[in-house]
Amino acid sequence: MTTKKIKTVWVWTAMIALALSIPLTALAAGIGKEGRIVNKKGKANTIAELVAMYDSSSCIECHQEIHDDWALSVHSRSIYGTGRTAATFRTSVVNGLQEWAFSGVKGPKDVQVEHLMGCAKCHLPQLADANDSVAKELIASIYNWMDAVRAGNDKVRIVEENKLKSLNINCLVCHNRNAITHKWTDGYPQKGVVYGSTDGEHPSDAFPTMKKSAIMGESILCGQCHGLGPNLELDNPTQCATLYGSYLWSYTAEGGRETCQECHMRKSGLGHNMQSYRDPGLAEAALDFKVQTSGFHWRDASNIRPYVAVDISMTNKAGHVIPDG
């Protein structure tokens, strides 16, 4: 066969493959994915790009009070947390990924987005909309921050701390990206739309449309992260929060009917400052705690000793197991 003929064969093979791939792409599961924020903006290559992709700072102009409430919650610093969350990311690399023979991670520079999704599924779900360079930058930032803390280097610590705190569960995560769980039923969340409790126009250049989310007031919205238990869809399953599992199988199964939002937002009066046991009102409401004591003389043959019996009764009044997350 001559060189020209070989080329011809390859060209035809490539064209046939291309022709086959077009209908395959068109038939990819789900309609409307191309309207999502990540599809419109493209995957982020840096932390700054990821923050910009889900920038909700323009919400503050009209929703200052809600923003201020949210800023008090750990949703506003879901990667940094109390510092312990960020440190656990590092632990998961050192004591997890680097120790596992088949993870492909020998050091922090090998970390990819997929490696972090066990944590980021909830702590930063939008990381799925970033390239691996963001995963590497995130881990490098956590390492730099921890090294700076240990070395007492406040200048570096503050820079890295601010970078880590720029990553969070903000307005657009709940009111856009994660506002629809059943995307084949309700459609994919679209760029420029704020999902909430009503349909209509939204006076914002960046988000000109409001649409009703079928789950904004339902527990499943929160259950996406405050989850069911082991995330078996991952190549190496993790288990962090099991709260939605206990809500379904211990609370609703026994007749409970309140939603996460009813207790943690409305009844508590906390709104978007969603808290758990660290809020005195929720800590009080969650548990009925009774103590009964009775003293008497204990007689052991001829030996008499004063004795007290302490009976403690604890009833969980929350809609989920305590403790959980």
Next chain:
Amino acid sequence: MPIPQQFARGDRMGRGPYEKSGLISETSLHPGKTKKEHFEIFYPEGLTDLDVTVKLWYLPYGTMASDPFLWREVNKSVSISKEGK
């Protein structure tokens, strides 16, 4: 507390969320359910009045050394009769 099982196998507790995939043991408080605890304490020698303090702690990391949270505290004074045989 839920005692997580390392990689959902065997008898070892998982260290962090990245290792947890099962349960070895579970002592959490479940919704709507009542748990009871009973303690028996002898008075110190010579005393007939005793102050009892019951504290319920939440230990997110399993020890008092790391971020303990005092959830409830109840104080009781317990006296017993000083006469009789």
